[in-house]
Amino acid sequence: xxxxxxxxxxxxxxxxxxxFDMRPDALERWDPGVVAADSTDKxxxxxxxxxxxxxxxxxxANRIGAALRVIGKQDIVVNVNSPGGDFxxxxxxxxxxxxxxxxxxxxxxxxxxxxxxxxxxxxxxxxMGDSSHIMIHNAxxxxxxxxxxxxxxxxxxxxxxxxxxxxxxxxxxxNAEEVAAMMDKETWITAEAxxxxxFATGLLPSSSLSHTEASCGQQKAMAIVEAAxxxxxxxxxxxxxxxxxLFSGKPSAAEAAMPRAGExxxxxxxxxxxxxx
Numbered sequence: 001x002x003x004x005x006x007x008x009x010x011x012x013x014x015x016x017x018x019x020f021d022m023r024p025d026a027l028e029r030w031d032p033g034v035v036a037a038d039s040t041d042k043x044x045x046x047x048x049x050x051x052x053x054x055x056x057x058x059x060x061a062n063r064i065g066a067a068l069r070v071i072g073k074q075d076i077v078v079n080v081n082s083p084g085g086d087f088x089x090x091x092x093x094x095x096x097x098x099x100x101x102x103x104x105x106x107x108x109x110x111x112x113x114x115x116x117x118x119x120x121x122x123x124x125x126x127x128m129g130d131s132s133h134i135m136i137h138n139a140x141x142x143x144x145x146x147x148x149x150x151x152x153x154x155x156x157x158x159x160x161x162x163x164x165x166x167x168x169x170x171x172x173x174x175n176a177e178e179v180a181a182m183m184d185k186e187t188w189i190t191a192e193a194x195x196x197x198x199f200a201t202g203l204l205p206s207s208s209l210s211h212t213e214a215s216c217g218q219q220k221a222m223a224i225v226e227a228a229x230x231x232x233x234x235x236x237x238x239x240x241x242x243x244x245x246l247f248s249g250k251p252s253a254a255e256a257a258m259p260r261a262g263e264x265x266x267x268x269x270x271x272x273x274x275x276x277x
Contacts, residue, residue, distance in 0.1 A: 006098040006121070006122060006167070006170070006171075008095055008098065025186070026083040026084055026111065026113035026114055026135055027083050029083075029111055029113070029133065029135075029188075030081070030082075030083040030110065030111050030113070031081075031110055031211075032047065032048060032081070033211045033212050033213055034081050034109050034110035034129075034209060034210075034211055035047060035079070035081065035109065035209075035210050035211070035212055036079040036107065036109060036208065036209070036210065037207060037208055037209055037210040038208070039079070040077070041071070042071055042074055042075065042076050042077065043076065043077040043078070043079060044064065044067050044068075044071075044076060044077070044078045044079070045078075045079050046059050046064075046078060046079065046080045046081070046082055046093075046116065046119065047059075047079070047080075047081050047082065048081075048082060049082065049083070049084075049085040049086075050082060050084055050085035050086050050087075050089050050090045050093070050114075050115040050116055050119070051085040051086025051088075051089045051115075052086075052089075058085070059082065059085075059089070059093070060089055060093075061089055061092035061093050061096060064093045064096055064097070065096055068096060068097075068100060073101045073102050074102050075102045075103040075104075075105070076100065076102065076103075076104055076105070077105045077107060078097065078104060078105070078106050078107070078119075078122075078123065079107050079109055080106060080107065080108050080109065080112045080116055080119065080120055081108075081109045081110035081111060081112075082111065082112060082113065082115075082116035082119075083111060083113050083114065083116070084113045084114025084115040084116050084117070084135075085114070085115050085116075086115060087114070087115045087118070087139050087160065089115065090114075090115025090116065090118045090119055091115075091118060093119050093122075094118050094119050094121065094122045094167075095122075097119065097122035097123070098122045103124050103125070104122060104123050104124050104125075105123055105124065105125045105126075105127065106119075106120045106122065106123030106125070106126045106127070107127045107129065107204055107208065108120055108126065108127070108128050108129060108132045108133075108134060108191075108194075108200070109129045109132060109204075109208075109209055110129070110132055110133075111132065111133050111134075111135065112132075112133075112134050112135070113133070113134070113135035114135060114137065114140065117134045117135055117136050118164060118167065120134060121167050121168065121171045121199075123201075125201050125202070126171075126194075126199070126200040126201050126202075127200065127201065127202050127203065127204045128191035128192075128194050128195065128200045128202070128203055128204060129191065129203075129204040129206075129208060129209050130191070130204070130206050130209060131191070132190075132191045132204075133188050133189060133190060133191070134188075134189045134194050134199055134200070135186070135187065135188045135189070136164075136168060136179075136182055136183050136186075136187055136189070137183050137186035137187070138157070138161045138183050138184065138186075139157045139160045139161055139164070161180070161183065162176075162180075164183070165179045165180045165183060168182075168183075168199070171198060171199060172197055172198035172199050173198045174197070174198070191203055
């Protein structure tokens with residue numbers, strides 16, 4: 001059994017305080033209903049956002065680590081359909097998979113964008129489904145503060161970008177400068193191009209994919225709303241409160257005691273209307 005020796009990504013723990021978020025363009029292409037047609041007790045599903053979410057659907061390193069402990073030192077299949085999310089969590093999951101002491105097969109069923117594309121590189125074998133895509137780009141985060149804060153954030157992200165470029169380059173065989181240029185352009189790579197350019201090792205038959213409608217609409221709607229709010233500068237805590245109200249219809253105790261400001265009501269109405277389009 002031949003296992004690929006993959007480079008470790010060393011992300012400074014200080015990156016953990018940066019608010020990494022999903023890119024809106026990744027969300028637009030993501031169909032949460034695309035899943036594996038088959039699964040076993042030796043498979044792991046990475047469907048949805050990378051990182052913690054209030055509804056518990058987010059994929060975290062703790063969840064993946066627990067699954068790996070249950071499976072033990074056996075070959076595993078990791079099914080991926082994710083628009084990305086928290087790069088810090090993505091790096092942690094990548095490192096867990098690269099350290100697994102048996103063969104890791106990654107199957108990209110829909111999209112492996114952003115942080116999910118990093119996770120996909122951890123496979124000894126990377127298989128692409130029909131119409132699937134890998135999307136690579138520079139780390140995308142929300143930063144708040146004065147010019148010194150922004151400069152510091154840019155410097156910290158540059159180190160992370162270089163580490164990701166090294167992983168993509170070693171997997172594909174391209175040089176780091178070529179990969180960095182692809183990341184700068186925020187490149188979407190089709191299944192066929194991924195195989196041709198070394199980002200993947202083969203294609204999946206269409207029989208490997210299935211589609212489910214269960215909770216797909218709300219899952220994507222929540223992700224789109226949160227991404228829009230992040231782009232508008234709302235904090236993660238504030239976004240979570242709005243999402244709870246918008247999708248559960250049950251305001252928190254604090255909200256019940258204090259009427260919302262007119263701006264927040266307008267924001268909720270605007271976001272709701274955008275979801276109906």
